[in-house]
Amino acid sequence: MSAASGDSRLGAQFAFLNEADRLKSVLRATTLVDGSRPENSGEHSWHLALYALVLADQAGPGVDINRVIRMLLIHDLVEIDVGDVPIHSANGLAHGSVDTMAAEAKAADRIFGLLPPDLRDDLRALWEEFEAAQTPDAVFAKSLDRVQPVMANLMSGGGTWTTYKVTRDQLESRVGVKIARGAPALWEWVRARTAPFFG
Template sequence: MEMRHSWLSNGRRESVAEHTWRLALMAMAIEPYLPNQVNSEKLLKMIIIHDLVEAYAKDIPAFDTMNNSEAKALKHKNEIAAIEKIRDMLGDEHGQKLYDYWFEFEGKETYEAKVANALDKLEAQIQHNEAGMETWLPIEHEMTFMLGKHTDFDPVLTELKNLIEQEGEQKLAAAGFDVKRLKQQKA
């Protein structure tokens, strides 16, 4: 079982499967409220194939590749090898379709891909908000306020982001962190 960097409220690390399950639930729950129609099947397939690739290629936290182009390139190379392996293992048009969905998710140009990406980031922050502060790395304090770049295309996702960010802000403030400074650092 592939584990993620995120920690659960009970103190154990989150698995990729747990992340994917909650992400799929979030997608189903928010779909009726989105201002644009979304292809649910496509959205869910994108979410699942994105995380299946991460399970094969190893899940690398965003903060490890944020300012490291070498790590980002290696992650991308490993993920491409993983999606090619999945496509080739299936060996038919279904394998090719999953391959195409993965690239669509990565490209973040279609509405479904943008929604899937936004929810992926939001779920990770929810997980942080639920976990103990001792599991947060300093960079994650700042990342609490960096979600807008993933949600700004959609008012409903922005509203959800604001609620999740507010919860993170309250958690940081309660732990004695200078929230005002953290917000300024993300700008």
């Protein structure tokens, strides 16, 4: 690689990393564990990668925890353009809607498109894999993405369950099923602790 092309490659890598910084300003419906303020999607992504590192023994057969960590590091970048769509908002209908998915694909074009082509293609494919939730790595990553806000709600005294008046059945269908798919013991453990909030 010539010095000049190396220079423009680094320029593209830093352009992406500087743009990614904006994820720290995207606020989620969930608060910090101490309830003091909303969590942002940058620190959420860090916390989830740490979940993967610490809960790797909960992953099913065929899961590559290093790929799960990489997936979780980039899984929310599209929110820089689209914002966080809370799982319980609009009676559970906004998250995963056709409109939301189209907007996220456009955001992925723009944001991953800042990278040099090889990295753009790799990270875009990793994000698509997460979204599709079919491979063992993506299924486990999705389970962690669902269990971390449950833990924040448990710790902070109800959190988004109170905000959105979530019922036990809604928690089971919107959240529990997806945690259990990739990490059944995690759902069993946290479900037992949600009982007092859905009495």
